[in-house]
Amino acid sequence: MGNKKMKLSLDEIFDIFDTKGDAQYGGEAITQLEHGLQCAALAQAKFASPELISACLLHDLGHLLHDLGENATDREIDDRHEYEGALCLEEIFAPAIAEPIRLHVEAKRYLCAIDSNYQARLSPNSQDSLRLQGGAFSTEEAKTFIALPYAKDAVKLRIWDDLAKVVGLKTPDLASFKSVVTSCLNGRNLL
Numbered sequence: 001m002g003n004k005k006m007k008l009s010l011d012e013i014f015d016i017f018d019t020k021g022d023a024q025y026g027g028e029a030i031t032q033l034e035h036g037l038q039c040a041a042l043a044q045a046k047f048a049s050p051e052l053i054s055a056c057l058l059h060d061l062g063h064l065l066h067d068l069g070e071n072a073t074d075r076e077i078d079d080r081h082e083y084e085g086a087l088c089l090e091e092i093f094a095p096a097i098a099e100p101i102r103l104h105v106e107a108k109r110y111l112c113a114i115d116s117n118y119q120a121r122l123s124p125n126s127q128d129s130l131r132l133q134g135g136a137f138s139t140e141e142a143k144t145f146i147a148l149p150y151a152k153d154a155v156k157l158r159i160w161d162d163l164a165k166v167v168g169l170k171t172p173d174l175a176s177f178k179s180v181v182t183s184c185l186n187g188r189n190l191l
Contacts, residue, residue, distance in 0.1 A: 007088075008091070009092070010182065013058070013088075014178065016061065016065070017032075017061075017064070021033025021034075021064070021174075023064065025063075026063075026125040027123070027125030030165055030167055033174065035060060035164050036056070036060060037057070037171040037174065038165070040054075040057035040177055043156070043160055044172075044180075046156075049096070051093075051096035051184050052100065052153055054177075054180060054181045054184045055096075055101050056157055056160055056161075057177050058089060058101065059161060061084075061088060061101075062083065062086075065084050065088065082102055082104055082106075083102060086098045093184055093185065093186055094184070096184075097184055099154070103151055104158050104161060105133050106145055108122075108158050109137045109141075110137050110141075111155065111158060112130065112136035113138065113142040119136065122162065123165060
């Protein structure tokens with residue numbers, strides 16, 4: 001981990017999900033891959049753009065890039081996965097994918113600020129990570145956040161992220177999303 005930009009091709013990114021995606025998703029009873037697939041399927045069901053579907057699928061890539069174990073939150077570590085994943089993905093995708101990913105943790109903090117019931121609906125692990133991530137935004141921080149480019153897409157991603165924790169839910173497989181994600185490549189590093 002760190003601020004060094006990883007240069008990965010799309011094939012390498014999909015390989016990471018194939019080889020490391022069976023890791024437990026935080027303290028949840030599903031895997032990282034199941035979580036990403038559920039999030040992308042929820043976006044697809046709402047007819048989201050290909051970019052937002054791709055962001056949903058790839059939003060937790062940062063969890064798979066570090067060597068902190070399956071649940072760093074248990075050890076009081078904020079793995080800053082949103083930044084690590086976005087930094088890697090901005091090499092081959094436009095901001096419409098990288099920025100909602102970079103902002104999806106802040107979107108959780110935003111939703112806590114604007115919806116008094118939101119935090120109570122978070123899973124225990126997500127509540128623990130929220131504390132490490134800075135807690136709910138203040139009113140002023142929430143206003144500043146939602147004015148950012150791609151913040152509204154990050155909020156949509158976050159809502160689907162919260163719902164994408166269903167044990168045993170059938171979704172399309174990883175390969176079925178490859179054409180959608182491939183259609184979003186910015187052309188600098190195709191496959």
